[in-house]
Amino acid sequence: MGVLDNLAAGFDVALTPVNLFYCFVGVFFGTFVGTLPGIGAMAAISILLPITFYLEPTAAIIMLAGIYYGGVAGGSTASILLNLPGSPSTAVTCLDGYPMAQKGKAGLALLTATLASFIGGTAGIVILTAFAPALAELAVDFGPAEYFMLTVFGLIATATIASGSAVKGLAMVVLGMLFGTVGTDVYTAQFRLTYGLWDLAEGIDLIALSLGLFGVSEVIASIDRIGARPQATQRVSMRSMLPTRDDLRRAAAPVLRGTGIGSALGALPGTGATLASFIAYAFEKRLARDPSKFGKGAIEGVAAPESANNSAVQTAFIPTLTLGIPGDGVMALMLAALMIHGIVPGPAVVSKHPDLFWGLVASFWIGNVMLLVLHIPLIGIWVRLLQVPYHLLYPAILVLICIGVYSVNMSPFGVYLVLFFGLVGYAMRLLGFEPAPLIVGFVLGPMLENHLRRAMLLARGDVTFFVERPISAGLLVVSVAVLVWMLGSELRSRAAGRRPVSAPDG
Amino acid sequence: MAAFDRRDLIGGLMLVVAGAVPLADTVTYPMGTLKRLGPGFFPTVLCVMLIVFGIVILVGAMTRDGPGPAVDWRPLGSVSAGLLVFALTVDSLGLAPAVVLLVAIATLADRPYRPRRTLILAAILTVACVLVFQVGLGMKMPILRWPF
Numbered sequence: 202m203g204v205l206d207n208l209a210a211g212f213d214v215a216l217t218p219v220n221l222f223y224c225f226v227g228v229f230f231g232t233f234v235g236t237l238p239g240i241g242a243m244a245a246i247s248i249l250l251p252i253t254f255y256l257e258p259t260a261a262i263i264m265l266a267g268i269y270y271g272g273v274a275g276g277s278t279a280s281i282l283l284n285l286p287g288s289p290s291t292a293v294t295c296l297d298g299y300p301m302a303q304k305g306k307a308g309l310a311l312l313t314a315t316l317a318s319f320i321g322g323t324a325g326i327v328i329l330t331a332f333a334p335a336l337a338e339l340a341v342d343f344g345p346a347e348y349f350m351l352t353v354f355g356l357i358a359t360a361t362i363a364s365g366s367a368v369k370g371l372a373m374v375v376l377g378m379l380f381g382t383v384g385t386d387v388y389t390a391q392f393r394l395t396y397g398l399w400d401l402a403e404g405i406d407l408i409a410l411s412l413g414l415f416g417v418s419e420v421i422a423s424i425d426r427i428g429a430r431p432q433a434t435q436r437v438s439m440r441s442m443l444p445t446r447d448d449l450r451r452a453a454a455p456v457l458r459g460t461g462i463g464s465a466l467g468a469l470p471g472t473g474a475t476l477a478s479f480i481a482y483a484f485e486k487r488l489a490r491d492p493s494k495f496g497k498g499a500i501e502g503v504a505a506p507e508s509a510n511n512s513a514v515q516t517a518f519i520p521t522l523t524l525g526i527p528g529d530g531v532m533a534l535m536l537a538a539l540m541i542h543g544i545v546p547g548p549a550v551v552s553k554h555p556d557l558f559w560g561l562v563a564s565f566w567i568g569n570v571m572l573l574v575l576h577i578p579l580i581g582i583w584v585r586l587l588q589v590p591y592h593l594l595y596p597a598i599l600v601l602i603c604i605g606v607y608s609v610n611m612s613p614f615g616v617y618l619v620l621f622f623g624l625v626g627y628a629m630r631l632l633g634f635e636p637a638p639l640i641v642g643f644v645l646g647p648m649l650e651n652h653l654r655r656a657m658l659l660a661r662g663d664v665t666f667f668v669e670r671p672i673s674a675g676l677l678v679v680s681v682a683v684l685v686w687m688l689g690s691e692l693r694s695r696a697a698g699r700r701p702v703s704a705p706d707g
Numbered sequence: 708m709a710a711f712d713r714r715d716l717i718g719g720l721m722l723v724v725a726g727a728v729p730l731a732d733t734v735t736y737p738m739g740t741l742k743r744l745g746p747g748f749f750p751t752v753l754c755v756m757l758i759v760f761g762i763v764i765l766v767g768a769m770t771r772d773g774p775g776p777a778v779d780w781r782p783l784g785s786v787s788a789g790l791l792v793f794a795l796t797v798d799s800l801g802l803a804p805a806v807v808l809l810v811a812i813a814t815l816a817d818r819p820y821r822p823r824r825t826l827i828l829a830a831i832l833t834v835a836c837v838l839v840f841q842v843g844l845g846m847k848m849p850i851l852r853w854p855f
Contacts, residue, residue, distance in 0.1 A: 368767075372722055372760035379729060379753045386746035391736055393746055394729050417786065424782035424816045592817050593828060596810045599786065600832050603793045603809060604802070604840060608848070616794035620787060627783060631776035632718035650749040662742030 204330060211559025214259060215567055220560065223260040227267020228568045232575050234268070235275025236583045238285045239423035239591055240598055242272035243415035243640075246534050248605045250408050250541075258542035259557045263564040265538055269531050270322060270514045270565070273474055274572050277314035277507055278583045282307060285427070290474035290510040293482045297495060297502025304498050308441030308580075309448060313500055314507045315576040317456045321508030322569045324460045325467065325515025330562055332468070333551065337523040340548035345659060346667050348525075348547075349652035350676035352645050355526035357680050358470040360638045361687035368691070370638045373629070377642025378649065380405050388654065400614040407537050409606050409615045410643060413622025414629075414636040415530075416602045420595045421627050427591045437584050442577070452504040455485050459508035467513030470520055473529035474510040481509035515565060522550055522558060525648070530637035533644040712773030719765030726757030782816040789813030801852040806833045 214220060234245040245268050253261035276288030281298035294314060301310040343351070356378075360370035383394045384404030395401040444452075459481040466472040466480065485505040486495045495502050518535075520526045525546035527533040536546050544554060551558045576583075606615035626636055660666030668674045733754055739745025789812040797805040810829035814820070837850060 368760055368763050369718070372757060372764070375753050375756045375760065376722075376725060379725075379750060379757065382750040382753070389737070389746050391746040393736065393750060394732055396732075417790070421779060421782045421786050424786075425779045592814065596814055596825075596828055597832055599789060599809060599813050600806055600836060603790065603797075603805075604836055604848075607797060608840065611848070613794040613797050616790060616797070620790040620794070623790070624787065628721065631778060632714055632721070634718065646753075653749070654744045657741060657744055662740060664741070 204334070207334075207555065207559045208330065208563060210555070211561075211563035212566075214556050214560030215263065215563035219257070220260050220263055220564065221567070223256065223264040224267050224564045224568050225571060227264035228271040228571045229575065231268035231271020231273075232275035232572070232583065233586070235272035235287050236278045236586055237589075237594065238279050238283070238287050239419060239427045239595065241288050241415060241419060242269050243411060243530055243534065243636075244419060244598070244602075245272065246531065247408055247411040247416060248601050250534070250538060251605050251609050253538060254541065258539070258544055258554075259560050261538060261542060262535065262557065262561055265535055266518070266561060266564070267568050269535070270511065270568060271572060271575075273510050273514050274315070274318045274322070274576065275583065277318070277503075278311065278580075279587060281310045281314065281503070282584065282587060290478050290514075291507070292475070293478045293506040294503055296482065297497070297499045300496065300498035301500070301503065306441075306498065308437045309444055309500070310503050311437060311580055312442040312444060312577065313448070313452055313503045315573065317452070317459065317504045317507035318511040318576075319569055319573055320456050321460045321463055321510070321512035322515055322565070322572075324508075325464050325512035326562065326565045326569070328464045328468070328512075328516050329519055329565075333519050333523050333558075333562075336519060337548040337551040340524055341552075343548070343672070344670075345652045345656035346670050346673040347676070349649065349656050350667060350673045350680070351524060351526055352649045352652060354676050354680040354683070355470040355520070355524075355528075356638075356642060356645060356649070357684050358472075359528065359641045361683060362472055362476070365633065365635070366691060367684075367687040369634050373634050373636070373638040374642035377639035377644075378646030380410065380639075381643045381646030382650070387651075398614075400610075400612065405643075406606070406609060406615055406618060407534070407643070408609055409618035410622050411530075411534060411640055412602050412606055413619040413624075414626035414640065416598065417619060417623025418626030418630055418636075420598055421623065422630055423591065424595060437580050442580075448500055452500050455481075455501040455505040456508045458484065458488075459505035460512045463509030463512035464516045466509075467516035467528070468519045470526055470528045472513075473517060473531075474513040477513035478506035478510040481505040518561075521546070522561075523548055527641055527644065530640040533641045537644050710772035712768040712771050713775035714773055715764050715768035717776070719761045719763075719768055722761030722764065723758050724761075726754045726761060730754035730758070781818075785815040786813050788815075799852060801849045802836065803833050803850050806836055 230245060231242060234240050235242065246265050249268065253265065272288050273290050276286060276291030277294045277298065279285050279287035280291045280294040281302050284295050284299035286292040286295055298310045301307065356374050360374040361367040383401055385402055386393055392402065462481045462484060463477040466477040467474065482502060482505055485501050486492050489495065489501065517528050517532055520528055521532040521536055525536060527536045539546050544550065602619060603616055606619050607613065609615055629636060656666060667677060730751065733747050733750040736747030737745035738747045789809045792812055793805045793809040796808055807829040810832055811825055814825045841848060841850065
């Protein structure tokens with residue numbers, strides 16, 4: 202079967218009323234939380250994760266994915282109207298989106314963001330459709346040694362490239378893996394790090410971990426910061442959105458370049474939507490004949506990052522679905538959701554679960570069209586949503602978190618865990634450690650240990666096993682190169698007396 | 708007395724502790740052989756790595772000056788207390804009182820604290836939760852219990 206046949210079969214799956222409904226729920230809820238500052242896609246996905254236990258795996262993953270790309274697309278609204286990023290990947294959009302709004306061009310900025318997101322997202326899906334099955338075929342022959350090295354590479358890339366400090370990123374990956382070892386060892390039934398708590402025998406609950414790290418700590422950090430912010434007062438009409446011919450001409454090339462940058466970076470492990478948006482913006486600014494207009498309401502400064510982050514969001518599914526290596530925290534949650542439903546992530550997903558893979562891809566097309574509808578005729582809803590004060594919002598978020606985690610096992614233990622990880626996450630936030638590498642380490646850690654133990658068994662204890670196999674050796678070389686390069690550039694920037702650039706969290 | 712980057716000083720110290728405390732346990736698990744790695748091997752390696760990263764960050768922090776972290780004590784205290792009270796009361800008193808207590812305590816972070824608004828919000832959220840989770844999703848959660 203050709204790609205188009207597969208895609209057609211995928212649309213058959215995605216267009217069933219049930220899947221269409223959950224696609225809409227995901228995209229709508231994603232836009233909802235993406236628009237609101239102080240609650241991100243991570244927290245939203247964690248809150249809805251327990252509900253997906255009751256769903257078919259395809260519907261579950263379609264909904265969770267919708268939250269993710271809906272959240273990234275929705276984040277631009279708050280960036281443009283409030284100068285406050287709704288999600289981290291739209292932080293750059295503030296730089297020119299907010300000045301545009303101040304000049305009375307809020308409608309145009311919102312339309313630019315929506316159209317750029319749509320084009321970027323669509324291009325990302327095309328690339329996903331074209332490359333994912335090929336990559337999956339390549340990885341079919343991988344054994345434990347290859348998977349071990351691939352996982353190591355994914356972890357190193359996540360830890361060093363995306364975070365501000367390579368050492369801190371690596372420390373968080375290791376800490377995440379350590380949390381991942383808690384519970385009963387599958388090989389020997391040995392209890393590890395349970396400290397006599399029976400509730401930990403099955404390991405730390407992923408939902409409690411991510412709700413604490415991303416939900417509770419975000420609420421604590423946002424109450425004083427967002428509580429006193431100005432409310433959105435602009436009214437955005439359809440008429441104010443209409444672009445002039447000149448606007449379209451200026452935005453076209455940045456959208457295409459942003460899409461290219463985003464698609465490439467999204468597919469690599471460790472470089473997600475946030476980094477893609479930053480790089481696309483910097484690239485446009487360097488390319489511009491008059492860089493001084495950036496930061497003062499240049500339409501290019503909205504078009505480039507918005508197309509980059511949305512194409513990156515789509516291509517991020519390539520390594521996650523075909524290799525089982527998530528590029529960031531959201532993809533790690535996505536992977537965990539697949540495993541909860543008994544689907545082993547890896548190259549076999551495309552061949553063994555074609556309805557899931559192609560159904561998901563088809564749902565991306567549908568979801569992106571839904572986003573257009575949600576953002577152009579219905580933009581007024583989201584503008585009004587920004588008028589809801591945070592002090593009414595965060596108690597509701599906390600209630601949802603508590604009930605969500607309580608409902609998993611009907612036990613208050615999960616709530617204690619959420620509290621623990623909320624405190625850990627808040628401390629990390631204060632001390633400049635990023636939570637995304639931790640969650641990637643937590644999800645990949647047990648797989649890494651499993652690959653390692655199986656590989657050592659196969660190799661009869663011979664460590665050179667990893668070097669003798671060509672793909673494994675190649676991945677080892679690349680991993681070491683990335684590690685040396687990133688640590689080296691950190692040392693150099695320290696020596697030059699400036700702090701490494703880190704993406705602001707939202 | 709040299710200047711320190713206080714934020715990284717604390718961060719490095721916490722990493723060393725986060726590695727050292729579990730290390731005391733993981734070294735007691737069987738390490739296994741290279742062919743058959745035991746349950747203690749992997750976590751022990753992780754703990755040692757954490758301690759090393761902590762020391763690297765500590766050493767870096769001693770070479771430069773920097774401010775300490777600015778803690779939002781009020782939100783930190785009220786949100787933590789709210790979650791703790793929810794966990795303590797949800798089984799004994801039931802869902803509704805636990806939600807009311809959570810909202811009442813967590814919103815202590817607001818300045819100024821408006822008790823009437825908090826009560827209304829708590830009532831709305833409780834009703835919404837019962838409707839969504841009990842009626843809508845059919846979860847079996849006790850709404851109200853009388854423990855005495």
